Amino acid sequence: MPTIPENEPHRHRRMAESFGVDAERYDRARPRYPEALVARVAAITPGAATPGPATPGPAVLDVGCGTGIVARQFLAAGCSVLGVEPDGRMADRAGRLGVTAEVATFEEWDPAGREFDAVVAGQAWHWVDPAAGAAKAARVLRPGGRLVAFWNVHEPPPAIAEAFADAYERVAPDSPVSVRVTPERAGDGHGPLLAKAADGIRATGAFGAPEEWRFDWETTYTRDAWLDQLPTQGVLTRLAPDAVAEVLEAVGAAVDALGGSFTMRYVTVAVAAERTGA
DSSP states (O other), rough: OOEEEEEGGGOHHHTTTTTTHHHHHHHHSSSSOHHHHHHHHHHSGGGGGGOOOTTTTEEEEEEOOOOOOOOOOHHHTTEEEEEEOOOOHHHEEEEEEEOOESSSSSTOOOOOOOOOOEEEESEEEEEEEHHHOOOOOHEEEEEEEEEEEEEEEEEOOOHHHHHHHHHHHHHHOSSSSBHHHHHHTTOOTTHHHHHHHHHHHHHHHHOOOOEEEEEEEEEEEEHHHHHHHGGTTTTTSSOOHHHHHHHHHHHHHHHTTSEEEEEEEEEEEEEEEEOOOO
């Protein structure tokens, strides 16, 4: 996972709000999240005990909902979902796909008295101020509800990771973002994300002890499928088209050398905490 300097990615608003440059591709190419995670959240929220025709399932607030990838998974699990998304282009795409999304950063968003059984954030909580975000989540959660922030962390084969890093460093030599997988980062690039989220949760005094969840899975990508997803990554969304094309050419050659497809290992990591008190 790319490392953003200063360990304060929420301050890098231009990158945070750059994904809507191709919202259709983002929705098409980005991976989904393990059904086991979705089911676990839906099962532990206060509203999950009595769903039925007259009683909707758990009310979920999806922070940084993007095009609605996470929201649609929770809708399919029987939840009611509201999204909050700072990029109007992404929110518009979510709306076209059946997700109600309000345009705002989570810190600035007005809940207007609404309450939820779960606040979730897929691939988005690092763009939220960890202290202000946790405090806002505590404000809108019912007692016993959960805040669950989670990320898909991909672990590509070394040849593909190296081809990407070499090309990116060549086309963006002054970038403050590190994309090279060093020995000390291998296998634990998500550690700082989890720690910072947990620290923000603890600081509110409104949650029980944060838990860490982990879901391991893998999928196979063809050359075309992986090159379709790569431009949706934040380190590429603001590069010039010719620079992106050079990166894609280098990575495509690496995939070709592996036979035209490869197995990607993923770990979906989460920080979860229960809202306590009244």
